[in-house]
Amino acid sequence: MFVLGVIYENCTGCHLCELACSYKHGGTFNPLLSRITILTKPEVQTSVQVYCLQCNDAACERVCPVDAIKRDKSGAYVIDYSRCIGCRECAYACPFGAISFDFKARPIKCDLCGGEPECVDVCPHDAIIFGPEEKVSRELKRAKATGVAYGIYGGAESPYRRKKAEEAENFLREIWKRNEGLEL
Amino acid sequence: MSGKQLLHILPERCTGCMDCVKACPMEEPAIRIPKTPGGWDIVVCRHCSPAPCVDACKFGALWVKEDGTVFLAKELCTSCKACAAVCPFGAVFLGPTGEMVKCDLCNGEPKCVEACKEGALLYGGTPDKGLARERKPVRELLSIRGFV
Amino acid sequence: MSGGTVIVGGGIGGVYTAMNLIREGFPPEKITIIAREWPAYSRHRLAEFLSSKVPFGRIALGLSKRLSWMGVRVLAGTEAISLDTAEKTVGIKTNGGTSEVEYGNLVVATGGRPFLPPIPGVGLKGVVTFHGSNDVEFLSSLPGGSRTVVIGAGLVGLTAAVALRKLGHGVTVIEARGRILPNLLEGPLAEFVGDHLTRLGIQVLTSSLVEEVEGDEWVEGVRLRGGEEFWAKSVVMATGVRPNSGLLRRDGRPIEVDEAGRTGFPGVYALGDCAMSRDFITGEFVYRPLGFVAGHYAQLVARAIVGRAVADRGVIPTVYEAIGPVEVYAVGLGGAEAEKLGVLGDVEVEGGENWREARVFDADGRLIGWERVQSGHLHSVGSANAYLRIRELHGGRAE
Numbered sequence: 001m002f003v004l005g006v007i008y009e010n011c012t013g014c015h016l017c018e019l020a021c022s023y024k025h026g027g028t029f030n031p032l033l034s035r036i037t038i039l040t041k042p043e044v045q046t047s048v049q050v051y052c053l054q055c056n057d058a059a060c061e062r063v064c065p066v067d068a069i070k071r072d073k074s075g076a077y078v079i080d081y082s083r084c085i086g087c088r089e090c091a092y093a094c095p096f097g098a099i100s101f102d103f104k105a106r107p108i109k110c111d112l113c114g115g116e117p118e119c120v121d122v123c124p125h126d127a128i129i130f131g132p133e134e135k136v137s138r139e140l141k142r143a144k145a146t147g148v149a150y151g152i153y154g155g156a157e158s159p160y161r162r163k164k165a166e167e168a169e170n171f172l173r174e175i176w177k178r179n180e181g182l183e184l
Numbered sequence: 185m186s187g188k189q190l191l192h193i194l195p196e197r198c199t200g201c202m203d204c205v206k207a208c209p210m211e212e213p214a215i216r217i218p219k220t221p222g223g224w225d226i227v228v229c230r231h232c233s234p235a236p237c238v239d240a241c242k243f244g245a246l247w248v249k250e251d252g253t254v255f256l257a258k259e260l261c262t263s264c265k266a267c268a269a270v271c272p273f274g275a276v277f278l279g280p281t282g283e284m285v286k287c288d289l290c291n292g293e294p295k296c297v298e299a300c301k302e303g304a305l306l307y308g309g310t311p312d313k314g315l316a317r318e319r320k321p322v323r324e325l326l327s328i329r330g331f332v
Numbered sequence: 333m334s335g336g337t338v339i340v341g342g343g344i345g346g347v348y349t350a351m352n353l354i355r356e357g358f359p360p361e362k363i364t365i366i367a368r369e370w371p372a373y374s375r376h377r378l379a380e381f382l383s384s385k386v387p388f389g390r391i392a393l394g395l396s397k398r399l400s401w402m403g404v405r406v407l408a409g410t411e412a413i414s415l416d417t418a419e420k421t422v423g424i425k426t427n428g429g430t431s432e433v434e435y436g437n438l439v440v441a442t443g444g445r446p447f448l449p450p451i452p453g454v455g456l457k458g459v460v461t462f463h464g465s466n467d468v469e470f471l472s473s474l475p476g477g478s479r480t481v482v483i484g485a486g487l488v489g490l491t492a493a494v495a496l497r498k499l500g501h502g503v504t505v506i507e508a509r510g511r512i513l514p515n516l517l518e519g520p521l522a523e524f525v526g527d528h529l530t531r532l533g534i535q536v537l538t539s540s541l542v543e544e545v546e547g548d549e550w551v552e553g554v555r556l557r558g559g560e561e562f563w564a565k566s567v568v569m570a571t572g573v574r575p576n577s578g579l580l581r582r583d584g585r586p587i588e589v590d591e592a593g594r595t596g597f598p599g600v601y602a603l604g605d606c607a608m609s610r611d612f613i614t615g616e617f618v619y620r621p622l623g624f625v626a627g628h629y630a631q632l633v634a635r636a637i638v639g640r641a642v643a644d645r646g647v648i649p650t651v652y653e654a655i656g657p658v659e660v661y662a663v664g665l666g667g668a669e670a671e672k673l674g675v676l677g678d679v680e681v682e683g684g685e686n687w688r689e690a691r692v693f694d695a696d697g698r699l700i701g702w703e704r705v706q707s708g709h710l711h712s713v714g715s716a717n718a719y720l721r722i723r724e725l726h727g728g729r730a731e
């Protein structure tokens with residue numbers, strides 16, 4: 001089973017993943033329509049990724065009154081919009097707030113892009129990783145051990161590449177401009 | 185915002201104070217707070233789309249307004265209860281006088297949301313990422329990380 | 333008046349056909365409603381009308397006033413007594429006398445009447461049905477704490493029983509068949525409802541045949557086949573509905589219609605409790621005297637009259653009723669009906685402390701019916717799922 005993992009400390013809050021996600025799923029660059037949400041608070045210089053963990057025995061699947069949420073081959077819980085009645089019960093059940101709503105008030109959630117998550121590809125700081133379950137947890141442990149994750153500061157230098165940093169910064173500025181009043 | 189407006193329901197915050205029930209301006213409250221083993225549940229119309237109740241009503245008494253509200257027109261309703269039969273949440277109530285009772289979002293200013301001190305009921309436009317910020321574990325995480 | 337549409341019957345079927353016609357752009361002044369009773373009211377609220385003692389205005393349909401105001405001609409207090417399909421006229425009777433009305437299109441929505449089984453004594457005073465506002469008026473005039481026997485444990489009988497119990501009367505329900513709600517629910521679910529009725533203080537007897545309603549002028553009680561006697565001040569006969577199909581056929585059977593509610597006669601449509609309707613699941617025509625069936629055909633008939641195409645698969649039954657503290661849900665075919673239509677496969681029943689649920693499958697294992705009874709309000713029930721599943725049997729949903 002492939003899973004998605006995040007390393008909070010690596011996230012700079014560039015919102016590139018949100019752009020990539022909304023583009024991949026809806027053809028527009030709009031962070032409000034992405035399946036992953038980055039909460040940032042510049043004052044304390046932290047960002048948190050809110051994303052679907054594809055839980056086992058997931059709450060969203062369980063509460064859906066019309067069985068519209070099914071797990072697909074890649075392990076992702078996918079909403080079948082031909083059945084969905086838009087009651088948003090799944091969103092209220094998700095303990096992580098990983099399900100949000102599009103313009104039609106339909107619930108939208110991460111589908112792991114059918115096994116090739118775009119957010120992973122686009123993240124300039126390897127803050128999102130994707131792979132077999134054991135590998136991802138190994139990576140997360142390694143990140144933790146090196147002090148990059150879970151608020152442990154002062155550890156060794158991160159082993160993760162910091163790629164395209166300037167690019168990301170420029171993108172961030174642009175999004176900031178385009179989404180005035182976006183309190184993310 | 186002219187698009188759809190959503191009523192968000194966060195039952196884990198509900199303390200069962202019934203302020204929303206008291207605030208509902210309908211003759212028979214359109215929101216009910218039953219006790220559950222784990223706390224309090226909030227039974228109120230979700231304003232689904234496409235809503236099963238709208239599909240089941242053969243009398244044209246239920247329709248979707250522009251702002252997304254699923255509206256029950258008393259004048260056209262016969263109380264055949266077909267809507268109650270297909271609503272997955274039992275959110276269309278059969279009132280004591282035989283009239284059907286369903287939330288109409290108070291024409292865009294839901295009184296229950298105003299009344300709820302716990303923030304268990306929220307009202308917002310779409311698209312919406314509000315829940316990402318509101319859910320408990322995330323909030324816990326945020327507080328751990330110095331957000332709140 | 334040729335080209336005009338004449339609707340016989342001022343019940344739900346008639347009134348909503350008129351409304352749908354107007355919605356389809358048909359001029360209101362070309363619609364005539366021949367109504368024995370007016371204003372129209374909803375029978376669905378009779379039980380609450382009885383128990384909550386609201387004024388009649390609360391159960392009358394607001395739509396009936398609206399229609400007259402929009403210019404629909406309503407011949408109130410008028411009865412249609414004959415029909416000439418060749419000349420396209422309806423014979424009507426008012427208290428003044430008789431006359432004729434011409435029609436371009438005729439909609440027969442004469443509803444049904446309660447069936448009275450041939451039991452000696454059903455003509456006694458104090459024996460009523462539970463079909464109209466006059467029945468409710470009689471029952472609400474009973475002094476508190478009187479004894480009533482309800483014969484027939486269908487939805488009508490049980491809601492009447494609960495309403496009478498709420499008013500403080502002693503109530504006994506007698507059902508000939510082996511369980512209550514025999515047409516609607518599977519055995520274990522009916523049992524669940526029965527238990528709760530007993531807890532309300534309603535006596536429920538099944539597999540019991542009433543042999544005689546006893547009394548001289550006024551009813552005094554009923555006697556069962558076994559000789560057992562129950563004294564009662566009033567008896568409510570809730571033993572089913574028969575179609576008022578007399579305008580079109582002599583044999584008392586429901587009027588046969590096609591998928592758009594057309595009868596065999598040119599320009600004549602029929603709907604509601606006087607006519608057959610199509611079942612969505614099997615595509616067969618069945619007799620279902622239920623309000624939403626009338627509403628469904630009121631839409632189709634209006635469409636057909638204005639010349640729009642009608643392609644309809646029929647009605648998925650969607651029944652909800654609150655019987656005392658128990659909520660009853662039934663979507664699709666019940667086991668009994670599925671068996672009658674020859675499509676019954678398996679029935680699965682499960683349950684917990686305060687709920688029971690049944691799923692009815694056809695021979696191919698597809699879900700064709702779903703039933704649930706529960707006490708208390710539970711968060712999420714499977715009714716929407718069953719409804720969508722059944723709708724998907726024939727080509728999915730209309731977006």
Ligand SMILES: Cc1cc2nc3c(=O)[nH]c(=O)nc-3n(C[C@H](O)[C@H](O)[C@H](O)COP(=O)(O)OP(=O)(O)OC[C@H]3O[C@@H](n4cnc5c(N)ncnc54)[C@H](O)[C@@H]3O)c2cc1C
Pocket residue numbers: 263264265340341342343344345346366367368369374375376377378379410411412413441442443444462463464488576603604605606621622623624625626652
């Ligand atoms: C107590 C009770 C509860 C019910 N609850 C429900 C429920 O919860 N849900 C549901 O779906 N269904 C329910 N039903 C069934 C529902 O009421 C009927 O299916 C529905 O009323 C049928 O509508 P209709 O227009 O065909 O007939 P009706 O409503 O019976 O209307 C027929 C009208 O035509 C008039 N009429 C008859 N003959 C003539 C004539 N020759 N000339 C002029 N006028 C004439 C009658 O006086 C009557 O007013 C209930 C029925 C009863 C009795």
Ligand code: SF4
Pocket residue numbers: 087228229230231232233235236237238254270271272273274275276286
């Ligand atoms: S009444 Fe029920 S089915 Fe209809 S919109 Fe509300 S929650 Fe959805």
Ligand code: SF4
Pocket residue numbers: 240241242243244245246256260261262263264265266267268284
């Ligand atoms: S009870 Fe009223 S709103 Fe509900 S389906 Fe029947 S007519 Fe429509």
